[in-house]
Amino acid sequence: MTDILQILLIGAVLGGVYALMASGLTLIFGVMKIINLAHPVFIIIGAYISYWLFTLVGLDPILSMPIAMIALFCLGIVVYKLIFEREASSAKYSEMTVLLTFAVALSFDGLLGVLFGNIQRITSPSYAVEAVMLGDLFLPKGQFYAGLISIALIGALVAFLKFTRFGYAIRATTQNREAAQLLGVNVGLVSTITFGIGIGLAGASGALISFIFSFFPARHWEWIALLMSLIVLGGMGRLMGAVVGAFLLAIVSAFVGSYFGSTWSMMTFYLALFLILLVRPQGLFGEKME
Amino acid sequence: MPESTALLEVRDVVAGYGRGPAILNGAGITVEEGRTHCIIGPNGAGKSTLLKVVSGLLPARAGEVVFDGESIAGLRPDEILRRGICFVPQERALFPDMSVRENLRMGGYIITDRADLDRRLDEVLEAFPVLRERGGQRAKSLSGGEQQMLTMGRTLVLRPRIVMLDEPSLGLAPRIVSQVFDIIRLLKDKGITVIIVEQNAVVGLSNADLGCVLDLGRTMFEGPADGILEDPRIRELYLGKRAGAA
Numbered sequence: 001m002t003d004i005l006q007i008l009l010i011g012a013v014l015g016g017v018y019a020l021m022a023s024g025l026t027l028i029f030g031v032m033k034i035i036n037l038a039h040p041v042f043i044i045i046g047a048y049i050s051y052w053l054f055t056l057v058g059l060d061p062i063l064s065m066p067i068a069m070i071a072l073f074c075l076g077i078v079v080y081k082l083i084f085e086r087e088a089s090s091a092k093y094s095e096m097t098v099l100l101t102f103a104v105a106l107s108f109d110g111l112l113g114v115l116f117g118n119i120q121r122i123t124s125p126s127y128a129v130e131a132v133m134l135g136d137l138f139l140p141k142g143q144f145y146a147g148l149i150s151i152a153l154i155g156a157l158v159a160f161l162k163f164t165r166f167g168y169a170i171r172a173t174t175q176n177r178e179a180a181q182l183l184g185v186n187v188g189l190v191s192t193i194t195f196g197i198g199i200g201l202a203g204a205s206g207a208l209i210s211f212i213f214s215f216f217p218a219r220h221w222e223w224i225a226l227l228m229s230l231i232v233l234g235g236m237g238r239l240m241g242a243v244v245g246a247f248l249l250a251i252v253s254a255f256v257g258s259y260f261g262s263t264w265s266m267m268t269f270y271l272a273l274f275l276i277l278l279v280r281p282q283g284l285f286g287e288k289m290e
Numbered sequence: 291m292p293e294s295t296a297l298l299e300v301r302d303v304v305a306g307y308g309r310g311p312a313i314l315n316g317a318g319i320t321v322e323e324g325r326t327h328c329i330i331g332p333n334g335a336g337k338s339t340l341l342k343v344v345s346g347l348l349p350a351r352a353g354e355v356v357f358d359g360e361s362i363a364g365l366r367p368d369e370i371l372r373r374g375i376c377f378v379p380q381e382r383a384l385f386p387d388m389s390v391r392e393n394l395r396m397g398g399y400i401i402t403d404r405a406d407l408d409r410r411l412d413e414v415l416e417a418f419p420v421l422r423e424r425g426g427q428r429a430k431s432l433s434g435g436e437q438q439m440l441t442m443g444r445t446l447v448l449r450p451r452i453v454m455l456d457e458p459s460l461g462l463a464p465r466i467v468s469q470v471f472d473i474i475r476l477l478k479d480k481g482i483t484v485i486i487v488e489q490n491a492v493v494g495l496s497n498a499d500l501g502c503v504l505d506l507g508r509t510m511f512e513g514p515a516d517g518i519l520e521d522p523r524i525r526e527l528y529l530g531k532r533a534g535a536a
């Protein structure tokens with residue numbers, strides 16, 4: 001029983017982290033219908049920012065998280081303005097944006113490789129090697145902090161979407177772009193800012209994973225598959241869907257990992273993606289696609 | 291002085307999508323304050339396109355759009371909305387996963403004064419008690435008739451001068467269609483000028499004061515709705531089949 005609770009707990013904590021990693025991806029897809037294959041590259045950039053701030057000036061990665069978030073928000077806006085905005089009226093929008101995000105992923109991957117080399121890195125604040133005990137249950141402190149902060153950030157994002165005027169505009173544009181425009185929403189501005197927020201969230205999650213997963217420039221290829229499986233399971237573009245998908249798959253993968261070995265825990269996500277696309281391509285919460 | 295002057299005058303509009311051919315070629319409509327107007331015409335005539343031009347979604351290549359004595363051609367959709375012209379597009383104008391209340395709030399998106407917006411929402415909920423009852427429900431869970439009620443109620447948040455409805459009765463059962471026209475009469479009673487596009491010409495015209503026949507992107511006829519209903523030539527060309535079927 002303790003075993004099962006232990007696995008559940010680890011799965012749930014990682015689920016929170018995955019949910020934050022996926023939140024920006026699903027937000028951007030929702031508003032702009034861009035499948036941002038470069039999303040995990042931005043997570044890795046966020047991780048490097050926190051890594052270097054810790055290594056060079058000793059700044060705790062949790063404290064540097066806002067810095068990574070703001071830096072990536074700005075980078076997101078620049079990338080959107082330079083690369084994606086001009087495609088907005090293109091007839092081949094979906095094809096073009098997928099290819100472009102792929103190119104962005106390759107370029108940043110290459111750039112990071114040149115700058116920092118293909119070395120595995122991990123930020124190592126003291127809590128990264130400590131553990132918390134909750135009764136009989138044991139949890140690495142790093143994962144515990146990362147999970148809690150991720151969940152808090154998602155809560156803040158949900159509140160922002162639900163209660164602010166700009167949040168209304170984002171949701172409205174996601175659900176019915178033309179109607180939003182007819183009611184006076186500047187959908188171009190909403191797209192730009194949402195892209196920034198999405199990439200900013202990637203940056204924040206990068207800071208948090210920098211002390212729980214080791215990372216190197218090319219690791220994003222592994223993560224895009226993981227993130228795609230979460231957001232497809234939850235229904236593309238649905239934030240709460242992605243959150244539920246993240247918790248479900250993280251818990252399942254924790255069980256798979258503990259019973260069949262950790263090589264299999266990653267397979268959970270790939271297999272899940274494959275199965276969902278075959279059985280229920282619209283995801284758990286999505287409506288049937290025409 | 292004429293009995294009622296034109297509130298909106300659309301003349302000789304030429305418009306099309308992107309670099310494509312002109313879909314409208316000499317389309318126009320004279321809209322009189324406080325009256326209900328019905329635009330009829332065959333599928334593909336350009337009825338929806340004409341409303342898109344007036345609402346600023348689609349720029350006109352030529353022609354004029356004059357509202358309240360001022361040209362509004364070339365203005366952005368939100369600028370036209372601010373002047374009091376609301377456009378409800380054909381099908382699915384709602385935000386399906388937002389609640390009824392949130393949909394109404396979006397109707398007043400351009401109003402930044404929160405207290406003012408709350409007052410206006412109350413006013414609309416007053417006029418449509420059903421919407422108050424369903425306040426927390428997602429728009430997609432409403433029945434077809436309730437969805438139309440919400441769509442039309444939502445336009446009221448802005449206290450508009452003109453409401454343009456593109457086929458509000460599309461896909462609704464006949465009993466619900468008559469409810470939709472009840473709401474359109476309610477808009478008229480509030481002094482709002484209404485323009486509707488209607489597939490069922492007989493139903494549309496008999497609920498309107500003025501009619502406008504559009505075909506091949508051109509305005510073929512404009513005048514009192516009952517006149518159009520009785521004109522044998524128009525009956526034959528545009529009402530014939532439907533009138534027989536009805």
Ligand SMILES: Nc1ncnc2c1ncn2[C@@H]1O[C@H](COP(=O)(O)OP(=O)(O)OP(=O)(O)O)[C@@H](O)[C@H]1O
Nearest residue numbers: 307310313331332333334335336337338339340380
């Ligand atoms: N977004 C668009 N891009 C390109 N062509 C379009 C677009 N929308 C409409 N058209 C074309 O413009 C023409 C007129 O369309 P429009 O929707 O205005 O007709 P309508 O009179 O409203 O017809 P219906 O009764 O079927 O609604 C059609 O030939 C249509 O194919």
Ligand SMILES: [Mg+2]
Nearest residue numbers: 337338339380
């Ligand atoms: Mg139409």
